[in-house]
Amino acid sequence: MIKIAPSLLSADFAKLGEATSALSNWGADWVHFDVMDGNFVPNITFGPGMCKAIRPYTKLPIDVHLMVEHPSDWIKPFCDAGADWITFHVESSERHLHRALQQIHAAGCKGGVVLCPATPVESCLHLLSECDLVLLMSVNPGFGGQKFIPETLTKIRTLRSAILERGLATEIEIDGGINPETARSCIDAGATILVAGNAVFRADDPKAMIASLRG
Ligand code: DX5
Ligand code: ZN
Numbered sequence: 720m721i722k723i724a725p726s727l728l729s730a731d732f733a734k735l736g737e738a739t740s741a742l743s744n745w746g747a748d749w750v751h752f753d754v755m756d757g758n759f760v761p762n763i764t765f766g767p768g769m770c771k772a773i774r775p776y777t778k779l780p781i782d783v784h785l786m787v788e789h790p791s792d793w794i795k796p797f798c799d800a801g802a803d804w805i806t807f808h809v810e811s812s813e814r815h816l817h818r819a820l821q822q823i824h825a826a827g828c829k830g831g832v833v834l835c836p837a838t839p840v841e842s843c844l845h846l847l848s849e850c851d852l853v854l855l856m857s858v859n860p861g862f863g864g865q866k867f868i869p870e871t872l873t874k875i876r877t878l879r880s881a882i883l884e885r886g887l888a889t890e891i892e893i894d895g896g897i898n899p900e901t902a903r904s905c906i907d908a909g910a911t912i913l914v915a916g917n918a919v920f921r922a923d924d925p926k927a928m929i930a931s932l933r934g
Contacts, residue, residue: 806852
């Protein structure tokens with residue numbers, strides 16, 4: 720079953736509570752929560768305080784995507800703020816990726832690593848047994864509304880084979896430029912979770928859009 724995770728980055732920031740509570744009515748599976756520090760990426764969004772503020776507005780899992788330096792400093796604060804899933808970038812300043820994954824589990828969340836478009840899939844292979852999820856970026860992180868990078872499809876296929884070979888149940892999440900057409904290609908290549916910002920929040924009918932992304 721494919722899961723759709725609308726990204727609050729494309730919602731009206733002045734109405735994040737309403738946007739969060741609308742998601743389950745629209746048929747979404749997860750809430751994607753993009754955390755940017757103005758350092759790892761050239762943009763700033765929200766911190767654990769905002770995660771805590773939206774938590775009462777939904778029963779759906781909150782999927783925190785950390786686009787920050789020193790991500791391990793933020794694992795506990797986000798778990799305490801009600802996050803269910805936490806992912807961080809292998810390109811960040813975190814030296815001990817494996818330990819950071821163990822910290823996510825010790826804090827009571829599920830999680831995994833994120834790879835930017837230019838980062839080879841091989842960089843997560845020795846971490847797979849600690850990853851409940853690998854997030855492959857299909858745009859360069861920092862902004863919504865960018866165009867899907869087609870090379871991502873090759874990376875999805877490589878990762879899908881590696882997961883199958885190892886007999887793991889690791890989810891493959893894709894983030895950036897997802898629309899009904901790119902969603903189809905990602906699902907066919909082996910993705911299981913699709914993040915969608917602009918496609919959902921700018922749609923005339925977000926519920927129909929989520930249904931069509933699911934395929
Ligand atoms: C980008 C974020 C994405 C973004 C996707 O750095 O990680 O989650 O919200 O937005 P769309 O779906 O509009 O490309
Ligand atoms: Zn994201």
